[in-house]
Amino acid sequence: MPTFVYMTRCDGCGHCVDICPSDIMHINKTYRRAYNIEPNMCWECYSCVKACPQNAIDVRGYAEFAPLGHSVRVLREEAKGTISWRIEFRDGRVKNFVSPIRTTPWGSIPSPTELEAPSAEAMKSQELAHEPDALNIDKLPALTPDQLKLGVV
Amino acid sequence: MGLFSRRKTVFVDSDVLVVGGGMAGCGATYESRYWGRDLKVVCVEKANIDRSGAVAQGLYAINCYMGMQWDENQPEDHVRYARNDLMGLVREDLGYDIARHVDATVHKFEEWGLPFMKDPETGRYQREGKWQIMIHGESYKPIVAEAARKAATQVYNRIMVTHLLMDKTKPNRVAGAVGFNVRTGDFYVFRGKAVIVCAGGASHIFKPRSTGEGMGRTWYAPWSSASAYALPILAGAKMTQMENRIVLTRFKDGYGPVGAYFLHLKTYTENAYGNEYESNWYEQTKELVGDYIDRHPVPTCLRNHAILEEVKAGRGPIRMVTKEAFQDPHLETIGWENFLGMTIGQAVVWASQNIDPKHTNPELTTSEPYVMGSHATCSGAWASGPEDYAPDEYQWGYNRMMTVEGLFGAGDTIGGTAHKFSSGSFTEGRIAAKAAVKYVNDLGRDEPQVSEQEYEELEKIIFQPLENYQVGSNEIVAGTVSPSYMLPLHGLQRLEKIMDEYVGGISAHYTTNTPLLTRGIELLDMLKEDLAHLGAEDLHQLQRAWELQHRVLASESVTHHTMFRQETRWPGYYYRADHPKLDDTNWHCFTLSRYDRQSAEWELEKAPVYHIVD
Numbered sequence: 090m091p092t093f094v095y096m097t098r099c100d101g102c103g104h105c106v107d108i109c110p111s112d113i114m115h116i117n118k119t120y121r122r123a124y125n126i127e128p129n130m131c132w133e134c135y136s137c138v139k140a141c142p143q144n145a146i147d148v149r150g151y152a153e154f155a156p157l158g159h160s161v162r163v164l165r166e167e168a169k170g171t172i173s174w175r176i177e178f179r180d181g182r183v184k185n186f187v188s189p190i191r192t193t194p195w196g197s198i199p200s201p202t203e204l205e206a207p208s209a210e211a212m213k214s215q216e217l218a219h220e221p222d223a224l225n226i227d228k229l230p231a232l233t234p235d236q237l238k239l240g241v242v
Numbered sequence: 243m244g245l246f247s248r249r250k251t252v253f254v255d256s257d258v259l260v261v262g263g264g265m266a267g268c269g270a271t272y273e274s275r276y277w278g279r280d281l282k283v284v285c286v287e288k289a290n291i292d293r294s295g296a297v298a299q300g301l302y303a304i305n306c307y308m309g310m311q312w313d314e315n316q317p318e319d320h321v322r323y324a325r326n327d328l329m330g331l332v333r334e335d336l337g338y339d340i341a342r343h344v345d346a347t348v349h350k351f352e353e354w355g356l357p358f359m360k361d362p363e364t365g366r367y368q369r370e371g372k373w374q375i376m377i378h379g380e381s382y383k384p385i386v387a388e389a390a391r392k393a394a395t396q397v398y399n400r401i402m403v404t405h406l407l408m409d410k411t412k413p414n415r416v417a418g419a420v421g422f423n424v425r426t427g428d429f430y431v432f433r434g435k436a437v438i439v440c441a442g443g444a445s446h447i448f449k450p451r452s453t454g455e456g457m458g459r460t461w462y463a464p465w466s467s468a469s470a471y472a473l474p475i476l477a478g479a480k481m482t483q484m485e486n487r488i489v490l491t492r493f494k495d496g497y498g499p500v501g502a503y504f505l506h507l508k509t510y511t512e513n514a515y516g517n518e519y520e521s522n523w524y525e526q527t528k529e530l531v532g533d534y535i536d537r538h539p540v541p542t543c544l545r546n547h548a549i550l551e552e553v554k555a556g557r558g559p560i561r562m563v564t565k566e567a568f569q570d571p572h573l574e575t576i577g578w579e580n581f582l583g584m585t586i587g588q589a590v591v592w593a594s595q596n597i598d599p600k601h602t603n604p605e606l607t608t609s610e611p612y613v614m615g616s617h618a619t620c621s622g623a624w625a626s627g628p629e630d631y632a633p634d635e636y637q638w639g640y641n642r643m644m645t646v647e648g649l650f651g652a653g654d655t656i657g658g659t660a661h662k663f664s665s666g667s668f669t670e671g672r673i674a675a676k677a678a679v680k681y682v683n684d685l686g687r688d689e690p691q692v693s694e695q696e697y698e699e700l701e702k703i704i705f706q707p708l709e710n711y712q713v714g715s716n717e718i719v720a721g722t723v724s725p726s727y728m729l730p731l732h733g734l735q736r737l738e739k740i741m742d743e744y745v746g747g748i749s750a751h752y753t754t755n756t757p758l759l760t761r762g763i764e765l766l767d768m769l770k771e772d773l774a775h776l777g778a779e780d781l782h783q784l785q786r787a788w789e790l791q792h793r794v795l796a797s798e799s800v801t802h803h804t805m806f807r808q809e810t811r812w813p814g815y816y817y818r819a820d821h822p823k824l825d826d827t828n829w830h831c832f833t834l835s836r837y838d839r840q841s842a843e844w845e846l847e848k849a850p851v852y853h854i855v856d
Contacts, residue, residue, distance in 0.1 A: 110289040110465050128455055128458070133458075152456075186579050191355045191381050212679075217673065224346045226310050230317055232335075234854040
């Protein structure tokens with residue numbers, strides 16, 4: 090379901106261009122607004138739809154297998170920490186869903202540099218950052234193989 | 243560009259260079275900083291790490307979590323599970339290593355703000371299945387990217403890395419990478435003492451079922467362009483199990499996932515006439531693979547096999563029986579949110595075709611093949627194992643270092659470790675990063691040097707498609723047909739057709755043989771020659787041109803590996819019609835290949851499968 094952009098809503102801000110993982114949202118030089126330059130390389134990931142401050146981007150299911158008349162709209166609200174969906178079927182039935190997207194404030198993840206620097210001893214061990222504490226068990230498991238087996242097991 | 247090019251060359255120095263900012267790359271970046279406080283940690287990504295890689299769209303489950311704190315599973319159990327699912331062949335040392343660390347990764351994700359569903363009675367993570375836990379993962383990638391951004395010295399978005407650079411003095415040592423900025427067209431030379439390849443696996447090397455506007459709706463992301471393989475292959479790294487492509491059973495057209503449906507919603511499949519069908523093929527499958535069909539759970543490829551046979555027998559389509567489960571409003575919500583969280587396209591397909599699974603049992607299909615290293619398959623680079631227990635033959639240096647010095651990998655890049663998924667890929671990035679920091683510390687003053695001659699030659703090659711187009715397009719009035727150049731899409735479609743028809747794609751019922759593979763290689767060779775004539779109209783098309791280059795090289799590797807393994811190890815993924823049975827006597831082994839950049843020759847060999855878990 091490739092994306093398309095409504096002419097009257099897009100202000101050419103370029104958020105969609107910045108975020109598109111497939112690099113297919115570009116600014117049209119004549120109209121100075123965004124559009125999908127390569128619909129057949131669109132994964133319908135909705136990254137651009139979610140990122141658009143003007144709600145100017147929508148999706149029309151791939152012509153190859155999606156009959157017209159449907160809509161799947163989304164509103165992602167970072168401050169509220171939610172994402173809301175509205176699905177409208179071809180025959181007019183509607184379903185709504187809301188899910189949380191994050192439980193902590195955006196930008197709140199500490200950098201590893203804020204943690205105490207690891208010792209030379211720790212560098213030699215098999216433990217990774219935050220271990221063993223973050224494992225919630227006493228220590229990192231390890232194998233002590235007494236023999237190696239070849240063939241089918 | 244061309245004669246009056248204003249292209250700049252930008253040099254970036256780093257101690258640890260992370261190529262690709264998906265799940266593995268974010269893990270590698272984070273961990274590099276933890277262990278290397280004073281090191282320069284640089285992450286390069288062809289898109290934007292906030293929404294890049296396979297998890298760009300989100301995920302509704304974390305598919306690799308032991309739950310050791312509640313004694314739900316131990317790492318040994320995961321090794322047995324992955325080994326069973328891959329028909330006996332996995333790197334148990336690497337798989338165990340991921341499994342023993344993965345819980346800590348997942349606990350950090352929760353601390354960072356990823357919403358987890360909890361079992362209301364026990365308070366534990368809500369299990370979807372034995373290994374899967376359920377999340378509200380719409381923002382999984384932006385959250386993980388935030389951790390990486392905080393850790394990196396710098397993240398470079400929108401730079402497509404095309405080649406690795408080798409050390410001037412030691413030919414089998416990596417020294418950095420080159421690429422170009424997709425927005426400015428500047429040429430980038432990254433010097434790196436250690437390089438961790440965390441790039442994506444391969445979609446779009448086999449012709450997809452949808453070839454029109456819907457061709458981008460592949461199961462794996464269309465931006466997963468096989469850089470995970472092309473970069474190490476060109477650097478001379480040994481690759482393993484590249485024949486082990488995967489075919490997915492998914493909801494039709496949207497490729498919406500079935501995991502939550504099978505495991506949590508307890509839906510099941512039936513043929514077009516409402517009958518169970520797997521038992522129809524039990525004896526026949528046993529003929530092919532012996533006792534592997536009796537294992538539990540039944541390996542993914544063998545379940546595919548039953549579907550393929552049932553459809554060939556004329557009793558398709560196979561349907562998922564959802565009508566019962568969807569009467570429960572809670573399960574209905576999960577069924578829909580599962581798509582909205584990770585495969586929105588499936589919700590669109592159902593809305594457009596008036597498919598409400600409460601009233602209609604939706605069709606399933608088997609996808610085109612994919613080559614990747616993190617799902618129920620394990621193609622990738624041959625890597626050194628953990629120091630504390632890996633067998634000698636699997637250990638030649640630092641953990642997750644490939645057979646090229648200083649070159650590390652994680653996620654789709656590393657072979658032999660199936661079922662790592664998102665959390666395991668991030669974890670493997672962390673494992674590789676700690677080893678890479680150790681490697682950099684141990685280097686002392688013996689630092690790799692990039693060769694000016696090498697990167698200058700590469701610069702010319704990298705930007706050549708722009709020149710090809712500029713010159714060639716003056717020959718013709720307009721349009722896409724030129725006698726002098728080929729557009730990236732032309733090359734992609736030729737590649738997909740060759741792989742489909744000769745190497746076991748959908749139109750060949752996933753079947754191939756020696757004559758087909760031999761012819762496939764001849765055609766791939768010609769395609770490779772033609773790649774010198776790729777034409778790119780702009781920088782976006784230049785990115786497509788290099789994605790195609792990576793896909794072609796990976797495809798060549800897949801084809802040689804498929805030819806080398808003279809058995810059908812994974813029926814349901816692909817069939818060698820000239821060797822239709824699984825052959826443990828001769829092929830209970832890994833396949834390894836090495837590509838020689840100078841001669842363009844492939845060398846293949848076998849490596850032993852050591853079992854270290856009972």
